[in-house]
Amino acid sequence: MTEAQQPGFSRCNNATLRRAARRLGRFYDDALAPSGLKGTQFGLLFQIHVGGEPAMGAIADALIMDLSALGHTLKPLIRDGYVETFADKDDRRIKRIRLTPQGQAKLDEAIKLWSAAQRQFEDKVGAEQAAHLRAALDAVADLDLEIAGAAPSS
């Protein structure tokens, strides 16, 4: 009759999500390994690709990622010559990002590997189930959560 048995325990939504993320992350990482990219990097390159020379802040918002975290994650990709940054013409505070030709090529290469992983995943769980899951996850990502006490004031 410890807390462990109380209903609701060992049912942490966050822990469950991270656990699944670790599992799936490794699967996609393995699939992308031949390209030398990690799943996160692939996602980032793709986001930049479809973003049209997006600003750092735009990418960070889209990926629900901290701006400084994005900066850190970008470094190896810049170092390896896959992406490059340049200042916005009208607002020098803003830094925009684009893929280099090598980055575009690497993305094309990785997309083939990604497709195989994506296909296998959907074969296992079913395309509809996968779509439902993604919808549920997107809903979670868009939730307006706030810790009680976090100044609703002013």
Place this chain on the structure above:
Amino acid sequence: MTEAQQPGFSRCNNATLRRAARRLGRFYDDALAPSGLKGTQFGLLFQIHVGGEPAMGAIADALIMDLSALGHTLKPLIRDGYVETFADKDDRRIKRIRLTPQGQAKLDEAIKLWSAAQRQFEDKVGAEQAAHLRAALDAVADLDLEIAGAAPSS
């Protein structure tokens, strides 16, 4: 008509999962902040708590975490005196883990904070929806995925 528009693109299950994980992770981290623990650390302490002096490998399996990653993650908790390790009586290769009294107290403290976050999350999405989501995530975590080419031999 670039790849971006092809059905299936920008629908990466892995990217969607990570995105939601970042969002929810920050929410739980914020909720637990007063205790000084991160969501991951809370989950780890709880797992140790219910595990009954579990071996490192057992924890790693339960959390679908790499053994060495578990070792790294454990360090700050050991440093702060929340958990301690000891060798298994029968097999000296095995290292077992348990909470210290301070660790137990910290866990109790964190559980109160966690409950508030958990409650708010379930109020927003609905307890049933949350349960469904966790079930789906557990199913993903238990999938038998393997990259084509990964030696089916021997």
Place this chain on the structure above:
DNA sequence: TCCAATTAGTGGCATATGCCATCTTTCGGA
């Protein structure tokens, strides 16, 4: 009984993420 294969962890290295302090560039008034 002794050695090869297996099992459990550790340490080093690299990426993934966040928070906070700080700097630069803009933007809005007074």
Place this chain on the structure above:
DNA sequence: TCCGAAAGATGGCATATGCCACTAATTGGA
């Protein structure tokens, strides 16, 4: 026009995770 507030990014620091190489203990035969 000048200054303080706001916006966008960087750098430092800390945790989260993984892979690989390596070490220590065990286990299974020969």
